[in-house]
Amino acid sequence: MTSHGAERQRGVLAEWNDARGFGFITPSAGGERLFVHVSAFPRGPRPTAGREVTYAPRRDQRNRATASQVQYVGRSTRRAGGPRVRLVTGVAVAFFSVLAGLWVWAALPVTLLLAYGVVSCLAFLMYAVDKSAAVKGAWRTSESTLHAVALAGGWPGALVARQLFRHKTVKQPFRTIFWVTVVANCAALAWFVVEAPIALP
Structure with missing residues (x-):
C-alpha cells in the first residue's frame, strides 16, 4: 500500500x-x-x-x-491506445449484431442472446477487478477462471476489457489460450445454429 x-x-x-x-x-x-x-x-x-x-x-x-x-517524462498522456480499443469494440458490436440478426431470423433463442450479453458484462467486470488487483498487489482472479468465462460466451467483453485496461495483452500462453476459447465458443455457437433444434420462447 x-x-x-x-x-x-x-x-x-x-x-x-x-x-x-x-x-x-x-x-x-x-x-x-x-x-x-x-x-x-x-x-x-x-x-x-x-x-x-x-x-x-x-x-x-x-x-x-x-x-x-x-x-x-516529456510525453503526452493522450490515449494512444484508442485505435485498438475502437477496433475490438467494433468486433464485439459486430458479433452482437450477428446474434441479434440470428434472433430476428428465428435462428437463435432470445435467452441465448441475453446470456451472451450478461456473461460478456461479467467478463468485463472481472478483468477490471483483476487489473485493479494487479496494480495494488492484491489477490488476483485465476487465469483459468478468466478463460472459463470467455469460453462460456464472455469473450466479447473480455476482448474489449483486455485492450481498454491493457491487461493480459502480452503474457503467454494466456493470449493463445484466450483465442482458443474464442474459436471454441464460436464453433459451438455455429453448431447450435446449424444443427441443434431451436425452441423459441
Missing part, C-alpha cells in the same frame, strides 16, 4: 521484459529498484527500457517496492 503523503518520484525504466509484462525502475535519487507491472503504465505504445518516468512508490502485500501510476 502506498505510504500516506508519498510524492511522485522520477526514475528510469532500467529493465523491461515485454513477453512477461513487467520490469524494474531505478530511482533517479538512488536507492532500491522498484518492480513495475505493465498495468501501471498509461495506454499507448509498449514500455521500453531506458525511458525516463515518474511514478508513485508503494509496497505491495509481499512488501516489494513497486511503482504505480507510471507516466513517461
